Amino acid sequence: MSEGKIVSIHSFRGGTGKSNTTANLAAQIAMMGRRVGVVDTDIQSPGIHVLFGLDDQKMGKTLNDFLHGAATIREVGYSVGEHPAEGQGRAQLKGKQIFLFPSSIKGGEISKILKEGIDFNVLNEGLQTAISEFDLDYLFIDTHPGLNEETLLSIATSDVLIVILRPDNQDLQGTAVTVDIARSLDVPNLLLMVNKALPKHDASAIKAEIESQFDAPVTSVLPLSFDMAENASRDLFSLSYPDHEWSQALKNVVPFILNAK
Amino acid sequence: MIDAVLEKIREADFFQELSDDALAAVAAKATLRKYATGDALMRKGDPADSFHLILEGHLKIVTTDARGDEIIINRVGPGETIGELALVDERPRSAGAIALDNVEALELTKEAFFDLLDHRLDVSLGILRGFSNRLRFSTTYIEKVIDWSQKTAEGDYSFLEHTQPITNRPGTDDDKAAQLLSAFYSMVRRVKAREEGLKQQVEQLTFEIDQERRKKEFEEITGTEFYARLKEQAHTIRKKRQGL
Numbered sequence: 001m002s003e004g005k006i007v008s009i010h011s012f013r014g015g016t017g018k019s020n021t022t023a024n025l026a027a028q029i030a031m032m033g034r035r036v037g038v039v040d041t042d043i044q045s046p047g048i049h050v051l052f053g054l055d056d057q058k059m060g061k062t063l064n065d066f067l068h069g070a071a072t073i074r075e076v077g078y079s080v081g082e083h084p085a086e087g088q089g090r091a092q093l094k095g096k097q098i099f100l101f102p103s104s105i106k107g108g109e110i111s112k113i114l115k116e117g118i119d120f121n122v123l124n125e126g127l128q129t130a131i132s133e134f135d136l137d138y139l140f141i142d143t144h145p146g147l148n149e150e151t152l153l154s155i156a157t158s159d160v161l162i163v164i165l166r167p168d169n170q171d172l173q174g175t176a177v178t179v180d181i182a183r184s185l186d187v188p189n190l191l192l193m194v195n196k197a198l199p200k201h202d203a204s205a206i207k208a209e210i211e212s213q214f215d216a217p218v219t220s221v222l223p224l225s226f227d228m229a230e231n232a233s234r235d236l237f238s239l240s241y242p243d244h245e246w247s248q249a250l251k252n253v254v255p256f257i258l259n260a261k
Numbered sequence: 262m263i264d265a266v267l268e269k270i271r272e273a274d275f276f277q278e279l280s281d282d283a284l285a286a287v288a289a290k291a292t293l294r295k296y297a298t299g300d301a302l303m304r305k306g307d308p309a310d311s312f313h314l315i316l317e318g319h320l321k322i323v324t325t326d327a328r329g330d331e332i333i334i335n336r337v338g339p340g341e342t343i344g345e346l347a348l349v350d351e352r353p354r355s356a357g358a359i360a361l362d363n364v365e366a367l368e369l370t371k372e373a374f375f376d377l378l379d380h381r382l383d384v385s386l387g388i389l390r391g392f393s394n395r396l397r398f399s400t401t402y403i404e405k406v407i408d409w410s411q412k413t414a415e416g417d418y419s420f421l422e423h424t425q426p427i428t429n430r431p432g433t434d435d436d437k438a439a440q441l442l443s444a445f446y447s448m449v450r451r452v453k454a455r456e457e458g459l460k461q462q463v464e465q466l467t468f469e470i471d472q473e474r475r476k477k478e479f480e481e482i483t484g485t486e487f488y489a490r491l492k493e494q495a496h497t498i499r500k501k502r503q504g505l
């Protein structure tokens with residue numbers, strides 16, 4: 001097995017910014033010349049392919065095909081560097097080593113997997129094969145919100161788990177359970193990240209409060225931003241607007257990933 | 262033409278590039294006109310057959326809205342010219358000009374204007390320079406405002422400290438730009454003040470975790486057979502990976 005690390009991005013509630021964070025972190029690390037993979041294990045409501053501009057027509061074999069034994073991981077991997085999509089940010093990935101392992105967006109395929117369930121060993125083998133065959137330094141996993149079975153599988157196999165939360169009591173309550181689960185599954189590197197913080201909130205106070213509640217590092221506090229909302233997952237925001245405060249705050253997460261043991 | 266009038270022409274921005282001799286040639290072709298309060302120098306839609314340099318008094322530049330009500334779009338005074346662009350592009354008057362008090366203006370008809378351009382290369386060049394100065398001037402200020410707007414959007418207000426809005430001769434293009442810039446300045450100052458106000462009332466968020474619920478939910482998830490098997494499989498796999 002290779003040395004590549006599995007980095008899962010999770011949030012207890014939906015719409016927290018997992019897919020945008022995952023895609024942008026993966027892109028930032030690929031821009032540094034590292035070899036990066038991105039897997040969508042949000043089988044129920046896949047989304048990360050949108051950020052890389054991969055649509056219905058361009059999508060070939062998917063993770064679903066691999067899970068039923070209808071495709072190899074090599075066939076599922078889509079080279080983003082060879083097919084950069086339109087957009088000022090995405091275009092910068094041209095020639096970079098970044099591979100997407102998308103999840104099917106066809107209704108029938110989705111319900112099939114959900115009915116059959118996913119075998120942990122099969123998924124894990126797929127991830128390990130992706131790392132070795134594509135010689136990856138990092139394999140990012142975008143997950144479904146909440147703690148359903150697919151998500152528990154992703155957490156169980158992670159070397160690094162980044163839990164994203166909004167500064168909100170409901171998110172905090174759910175995050176508490178996720179943190180307990182991650183510890184129970186022996187995830188070696190547990191990191192937190194806050195997204196959608198309001199300008200009236202004091203970022204350093206939020207960081208301190210959450211760190212003391214969970215005894216885990218808060219890597220960064222990303223602001224709620226109209227510009228991000230307007231981007232509406234149409235491009236990789238941190239590449240198209242590298243100096244924006246959201247992008248700067250996102251980039252603060254990168255060293256935590258690079259330094260994970 | 263009397264010296265006092267020549268002096269006023271010389272001060273007009275539009276003619277600033279003209280030599281004394283060229284100015285005298287312009288003045289010789291122009292007619293001095295007087296208007297009383299409420300008189301119209303021109304009306305919207307009139308054919309453009311002359312332009313005016315205002316020597317004394319003020320005018321309002323007006324247009325009409327959809328309902329036919331008057332809208333004042335500008336106010337002009339001594340040293341300013343009105344209607345010179347219409348002479349060149351030959352379009353009807355885009356707005357009317359009405360005297361706000363007793364107005365004295367020099368009128369240069371279209372024929373006289375073109376005659377001058379025909380016969381006096383120095384006048385033509387001077388007037389062309391007048392036009393291009395304006396363009397260059399507007400571009401410079403537009404670029405400044407764009408630059409400052411970007412800085413403001415990024416929350417960088419430092420330009421307020423190390424630039425000064427320029428105040429200039431009233432009635433000139435500089436003056437209009439200065440008005441725009443000082444309006445811009447005061448807007449940015451207010452935005453900055455409001456932002457600082459917001460920062461001061463930063464809310465201290467307090468989080469409350471319901472520990473009992475947390476424990477219950479954790480037990481619900483970890484109590485299943487699925488979870489027990491997953492934990493074991495995960496443990497095996499981690500061991501295996503560490504071994505390498």
Ligand SMILES: Nc1ncnc2c1ncn2[C@@H]1O[C@H](COP(=O)(O)OP(=O)(O)OP(=O)(O)O)[C@@H](O)[C@H]1O
Nearest residue numbers: 014015016017018019020196223224225228229232
């Ligand atoms: N900091 C932010 N400020 C404003 N909008 C944001 C921010 N972060 C993400 N968004 C927007 O919120 C929406 C949800 O983001 P995203 O799809 O990344 O979340 P998610 O957690 O993957 O959602 P899901 O749970 O549905 O998979 C998107 O429209 C995105 O553009």
Ligand SMILES: [Mg+2]
Nearest residue numbers: 018019042047
């Ligand atoms: Mg998502």
